[in-house]
Amino acid sequence: MLEFTWPWVFLALPLPWLVNRLLSRAQQQDAALYVPFFSSLSRLQSDTENLTSGRLFNLICLCLIWLLVLIAASRPQWLGEPVQLPSTGRDLMLSVDISGSMEAQDMVVGNRQASRIDVVKAVVGDFVERREGDRLGLILFAAHAYIQAPLTFDRETVGQLLEEAEIGIIEESATAIGDAIGLAVLHLRNRPENSRVLVLLTDGVNNAGAVSPEQAGQLARQESIRIYTIGIGADQVVQRTFFGARAINPSAELDEEVLTRIAESTGGRYFRARNVNDLVQIYEELDRLEAIEQDEQTYRPTRVLFYWPLGAALILSFILALWSIPWLSLAGRARLTTYEEESINESGLEGTASGADGRSRA
Numbered sequence: 001m002l003e004f005t006w007p008w009v010f011l012a013l014p015l016p017w018l019v020n021r022l023l024s025r026a027q028q029q030d031a032a033l034y035v036p037f038f039s040s041l042s043r044l045q046s047d048t049e050n051l052t053s054g055r056l057f058n059l060i061c062l063c064l065i066w067l068l069v070l071i072a073a074s075r076p077q078w079l080g081e082p083v084q085l086p087s088t089g090r091d092l093m094l095s096v097d098i099s100g101s102m103e104a105q106d107m108v109v110g111n112r113q114a115s116r117i118d119v120v121k122a123v124v125g126d127f128v129e130r131r132e133g134d135r136l137g138l139i140l141f142a143a144h145a146y147i148q149a150p151l152t153f154d155r156e157t158v159g160q161l162l163e164e165a166e167i168g169i170i171e172e173s174a175t176a177i178g179d180a181i182g183l184a185v186l187h188l189r190n191r192p193e194n195s196r197v198l199v200l201l202t203d204g205v206n207n208a209g210a211v212s213p214e215q216a217g218q219l220a221r222q223e224s225i226r227i228y229t230i231g232i233g234a235d236q237v238v239q240r241t242f243f244g245a246r247a248i249n250p251s252a253e254l255d256e257e258v259l260t261r262i263a264e265s266t267g268g269r270y271f272r273a274r275n276v277n278d279l280v281q282i283y284e285e286l287d288r289l290e291a292i293e294q295d296e297q298t299y300r301p302t303r304v305l306f307y308w309p310l311g312a313a314l315i316l317s318f319i320l321a322l323w324s325i326p327w328l329s330l331a332g333r334a335r336l337t338t339y340e341e342e343s344i345n346e347s348g349l350e351g352t353a354s355g356a357d358g359r360s361r362a
Contacts, residue, residue: 002305005075016066061320068313072306080301089133091151091191093184094158096120097202098165099142100172101253104203106234107276116203116232119276121163124201127283128159137187138162141180143171143208151187176209177202181216181227181262189223196225198268199286203233205255217262228268229259230282235274 004010102117109119128136136158138149148165149158180200188196198220206213220227231254260270273279 001079003077003079004071005077007074009070009074013067013070016062057323058320061316061323065313065316065320068309068316072310072313076305076309078303078305080303082298082300084298089131089135090195090197091135091137091188092131092197092199093137093139093151093188094124094128094162095139095141095145095180095184095198095200096124096162096165097142097175097177097180097204098140098167098170098172099175099204100167101175101203103167104233109276114276117165117167119279120201120232121165123276123279123283125159125162127286128155128162130287131155135191137184139180139183140165140170141176141183142167143174143176145176145179145183145209146170147183147187151191174208175202175204175206177204177206177258178211178213178216179209181213181220182211185216185219185223185225188225193224196223198225198227199230200227200259201230201232202259203231203254205253206258213258213262217265220262221266225266226268227263227266228271228286229263230271230273230279231256231259232273232279 098117102120103115105113105115107114107116107119109122132155135151135153136149136155137147137151138158138161140146140148149161152158177200181198184198184200188198217227233254256270256272263270271278271282271285273282
């Protein structure tokens, strides 16, 4: 449906006519001077008016330009059909650790080693695609926490931003779990209650940031935000050295106690992902979170159209300017010069005839 945002602009439609009426120049009075070649001059004037019959074209162009400018100034826009936004869903913030330890290749995908961050991108990316009806947000954290995507229904963009996340874009030498939770609380606190959810994934221990995980968890509990924490990393990896093979624990720094305490204090759960299958099952279980009714919302897609009439006005202006270029009226000027010469000749002939008449009388 076509709609004009500022229809009152059309009140200016008669403005050029009013200006012309109020500021028009006074018409010339009839001259008292006798002109002997008046008949020739009259023919010249009538032919000149015929030559400038383009005045009608100019007038039409100017009227159209003025009308198109007013249409553009009224801000026309096309309103699409109302679109119903999902009426159920959660406000779900995803917080992903991208510290340097997430480069550890202790995950196995198809009989080959894969880094933790690559597995997280694949599994969480699928999780994001399935969250139709939820508002999703993305927080990335290492030594500091940053909001990468605010809460939005645009799941495709959130998935793309997660895929583009790289270790090293944030100082990677530390992990600020408390700051990540605090930032999520800041963005979720104004959303409807019972729909605020934070899913935090990390492989380490809090050793940076201005807020401790316990303090941030207390803030989340006060704001009725459920936190689901996920600890990722294998328990045991066989490392081969010059002296033989030995088993190491790549997740020795994972602070499971703190993650469990934060999750349980807010009504959530702590999950342990030791391999890819564990991580997939965790996010499948998170998929079964109960949907919360929210207020129905609708929006109408809007497409602005002002540039069409504005562009047409510019094109007409160029055409009018080309029409007024001198070389387009050379033929007319040549005809005017011819009439001037004829007038002069007629004037000379009349003078000669008068002289001859005088001599004959003498």
